[in-house]
Amino acid sequence: MQIERKTICATLLSLVCVAGCAGNGVGLDQNGQPITAGDMTGGPIQPTLESIEENVFAPICAKCHIGASAPEGLQLDTAAHAYNFLVGVPSAEEPSFQRVNPGNPDLSYMILKIEGASGIEGGQMPLGETPLPQATIDAIRQWVTNGAPNVPGAAAASEVFAVQATAPVDKATVNAPLARILVTFTQEVDASLINDSTVSLERMGDSDLDPDAAVTAESGEKIAAVGALAEHNAAVLLITPNKSLDPGVYRVSIRGTGGGAVANLSAGPLGSDASFVFTVEPAQ
Secondary structure: OOOOOOOOOHHHHHHHOOOOOOOOOOOOOOOOOOOOOHHOOOOOOOOOOOHHHHHHHOOOHHOOOHHHOOOOHOOOOOHHHHHHHHHHOOOOHHHHHHHOOOOHHHHHHHHHHHHOOOOEEEEEEOOEEEEEEEEHHHHHHHHHHOOOOOOOOOHHHOOOOOEEEOOOOOEEEEEEEOOOOEEOOOEEHHHHHHOOOEEOOOOEOOOOOOHHHEEEEOOOOOOOEEEEEEOOOEEEEEEEEOOOOOEEEEHHHHHEOOOOEEEEEEOOOOOOOOOEEEEEOOOO
C-alpha cells in the first residue's frame, strides 16, 4: 500500500483523532498520559458506537474535534456527528480509504492509524504518545467489523428531516486545498434528488470577502462540482469541486422546497432551503 508522505501537521489535521491535542495537556491524565477508556469508566469499552463515543471520542477526541475548529471538519462531539463524519466518508489524507468502511476494518483509515499499520506515515495514533490499549483498539475494530452500526433507533429519534452539520461549518475559514465539502442530514436522503438543481456551489464576488456579506449576496459564479451520497451512509452528501477552489468566499445551497426538492426516503422534503458560506485562504 503506497501512501504519499505528509508532514506531521497535515497528518494531525486529517486524522480521525483518538487522542487529545498532544502537548497541551488536553485529554491527558495527571501524569501526562493519554486518558484511556478504562480511565473514564473503570471497565472495558464495548464494540458499540455509544461506548466508543462515551469513552474515546467525546472525552478525548472532541477536545479538538468540535465545531468550527475541528481539524478537517471532523466533529466527534456527539455520536450522531461521529457516525456521519466517519462512516463511508473518504479520508482527507488518503481518499482511496474511507475513514470507516463498514465491515472492513483493514480498509478503514481510522483503524490503520490507531493500529500503526505498515505504510501509514506519521506514526501510530495518538501521535508521540502511548498507543491506545489493545482492548480499546480491539473494541473499535470489532465495531467496524460488525458493520459500524449506528446508535439503535437513531433514525427514529430524528423525527425532523434537516441538515445536521456541515464541513466546513458556516462562516468558517479553511486553507486550500479543499478537496471535498460535507453536508450531513438527520435522516437518509433520496439519492435520485441529488443533482445540479438541488445542490449548488458558488464563488461569491471578490469584493465579498466578509462571509456575512456573502450570505446576502443574490448570486455568484457557479462552480462545477459533483454531489453524491457517501458509500454506506445515505445521510451524508459529498460535494467534490471539479477543480481546486481559488481563495475567496463560497456558498453551498441545498434546495429543500418545490418540486424535486431534497427529501428523505419517505419523500419528506427538507421544507426549507439551506445554505452556508466559507472562506478559502491560500495554502500555508
